[in-house]
Amino acid sequence: MTPEFAQDLKASVRAIPDYPKPGIIFRDITTLLGEPRAFRRAIDELVQSWAGSKIDKVAGIEARGFIIGGAIAHQVSSGFVPIRKKGKLPHTCVSMEYALEYGTDKIEVHVDAITPGERVILVDDLIATGGTAEGAIKLLRQIGAEVVAACFVIDLPELGGAAKIRAMGVPVRTLVAFEGH
Ligand code: AMP
Numbered sequence: 001m002t003p004e005f006a007q008d009l010k011a012s013v014r015a016i017p018d019y020p021k022p023g024i025i026f027r028d029i030t031t032l033l034g035e036p037r038a039f040r041r042a043i044d045e046l047v048q049s050w051a052g053s054k055i056d057k058v059a060g061i062e063a064r065g066f067i068i069g070g071a072i073a074h075q076v077s078s079g080f081v082p083i084r085k086k087g088k089l090p091h092t093c094v095s096m097e098y099a100l101e102y103g104t105d106k107i108e109v110h111v112d113a114i115t116p117g118e119r120v121i122l123v124d125d126l127i128a129t130g131g132t133a134e135g136a137i138k139l140l141r142q143i144g145a146e147v148v149a150a151c152f153v154i155d156l157p158e159l160g161g162a163a164k165i166r167a168m169g170v171p172v173r174t175l176v177a178f179e180g181h
Contacts (some may be wrong), residue, residue, distance in 0.1 A: 001045050001175065010176040012038040013154065027154050027178060029064060029125050042175060043071045046123075046151045049173050050076060055148070056118035057081050061107070061136055062088070068153060069123035081113040081120070083136050094142055098135025107132070109139050116144025126154040127174065128181060130161025137168055149173060156181050 001009075012035050014028040032038045046068070059081040060069025066082060073080040086095055086106040093108040114120060122136055127150075137147050147170050155162050155174035159181050162172045 005041060005045075006176060009038055009042060009153075010178075013176065013178075015178075025178075025180060027126055027156075029153060032153070033067060039071075042153055043068070043075055045175055046153070046173060047072055047075050049149065049151075049171075050121065053148075054119060055121055057114060057120045057145070059083055059109070059113075059120050059122050059136065059140055059145075061122070061124040061132060064125035065123050068125055072121070072123055072151075076121075078121075081109060083107050083109050083139065094139060096135045096139040096142070099129070099131035101129070107135055107139060109143060111143060114140065114143045114145045118145055119148045120145040122147055122150040122170075124150075124152050126156070127152040127161040127165070127172070128156045128159045130159070130164035133161065133165050134168065137165065137170055154178065 012032040014031040016026040016028050019026040055076045055078045057079045058069045058073035060066045062084045092111045094111050095106045095108040097104045097106050140147050149171045150165050151173040153175050155177045157177050165172050
């Protein structure tokens with residue numbers, strides 16, 4: 001990625017201070033998605049690492065991970081698997097509790113979404129503490145996936161999420177980083 005494009009991509013993400021609560025800067029990717037060049041280049045950059053390697057499924061985390069993950073799945077000619085908050089998927093699910101800043105929540109995936117041994121890439125818009133992605137990787141592994149990588153448009157490195165996911169043995173690809181959280 002050229003430094004110019006990295007700069008453009010970073011500038012295309014809108015910062016919303018004190019959302020959803022005081023002290024949080026919400027990194028809003030709707031502005032990036034709305035710019036045709038930024039959206040296409042972001043997807044191109046994220047898939048570049050797997051050019052030539054076989055990917056069976058892209059798993060996206062609700063809800064912004066569906067947009068990025070759907071575009072990546074199309075580009076690498078793989079299937080798409082939605083990972084959703086509890087109670088949203090209609091068929092039999094497996095679920096996984098994951099850590100939030102305060103407390104826990106549950107994510108789910110259809111029990112038959114992956115054929116054991118399939119090579120899967122996990123996708124979300126942003127990684128912060130890594131709790132959501134960690135839960136998603138455990139969930140995917142539970143149904144037999146080989147999680148070959150996790151990718152995110154935005155990294156908040158001070159919160160340590162990417163390091164946590166790498167420590168699980170999953171390579172992480174991110175495009176832009178912001179200080180703080
Ligand atoms: P975490 O589990 O802490 O890595 O949080 C990641 C999830 O929360 C992702 O689904 C993000 O979309 C969302 N998220 C966390 N922090 C932010 C932020 N500052 N701006 C936008 N989304 C965030």
